[in-house]
Amino acid sequence: MKLYQLHSKQALPMSKEKAWDFLSDPANLKIITPDHMGFNILSGTDRAMFPGQIIQYKVNPFPGYTTKWVTEITHVSEGEYFVDEQRFGPYALWHHKHFIKEIDGGVEMEDIIDYKIPFGWLGQLAHPLIVKNQLKKIFSYREEKLTELFGKLDGIPTELILKSI
Numbered sequence: 001m002k003l004y005q006l007h008s009k010q011a012l013p014m015s016k017e018k019a020w021d022f023l024s025d026p027a028n029l030k031i032i033t034p035d036h037m038g039f040n041i042l043s044g045t046d047r048a049m050f051p052g053q054i055i056q057y058k059v060n061p062f063p064g065y066t067t068k069w070v071t072e073i074t075h076v077s078e079g080e081y082f083v084d085e086q087r088f089g090p091y092a093l094w095h096h097k098h099f100i101k102e103i104d105g106g107v108e109m110e111d112i113i114d115y116k117i118p119f120g121w122l123g124q125l126a127h128p129l130i131v132k133n134q135l136k137k138i139f140s141y142r143e144e145k146l147t148e149l150f151g152k153l154d155g156i157p158t159e160l161i162l163k164s165i
Contacts, residue, residue, distance in 0.1 A: 002124055003093070004132075005163055006113040008139050011156040012146060013106040020079045020100055022150075023109065024049045029057075031149075034141045037061065042068070051076050054087070061090050062130060071096075092116040092123070105153050109146070111139070132162050 012019060022028055026045040033039040037059055044055035053073040060066045069089035076082045079100070086094035093116035101108050117123030117131055143158055 002164060003114055003116050004127065005161075006111070006115070006135055006139065007159065007161045007163075008111040008143075009159040010109050010143050010146060011103060011106060011153040011158070012109060013151045013153050016079060016100060016102045016107050018150075019107045019109065023098060023100065024076075024082060026053075026055050026073075032142045032145045034138060037138070038066065049073055049076055049082060055084075059090075061134065065090075090118075092118040103153075103156075108156075135162060136160065 026049065027041065030039055030041060039060075040058045042056040042058055044053060047053070051073060055071050055073070057069040057071075058066065059069050067090050070087045071084045071089075071094075072087050074083045074085050081097060081099045083098070084094075084096045093114065095114045097110075097112045099108075099110040099112075101110070117127050119126070123131075139160055143160075
């Protein structure tokens, strides 16, 4: 079983409270997801985030492939972090940790995603050709969109690392 990890960090010039309010609202995920993904929230965003919350989406992760994606918010520490895990969707495993920490001039937003591709060796073959590039594009878009919405902290580089673990 081959696992992969995406690790992303971005610094934003905003208060921790404002960052938490935006990032912990599942409805805002559509704002920071590229339009070509056809991302639509079907249910589960009618309340503030809580452990056990089930959120259903429809998504086009790749051209010609539409699927439902069901995630559960498994952990929430108000203002600090939350975790979402895929219950049904395009990955064999998807475990996404979101951290927010205060830094000089704003906050650092950190995402750590551990994931596994379905379809055995075919999925492993598709990872560097399709999946890895798609994830890079999604997180690059997210970085650009958050910078557009909230600005950028000078002197603090953004990180995006994808690796096998």
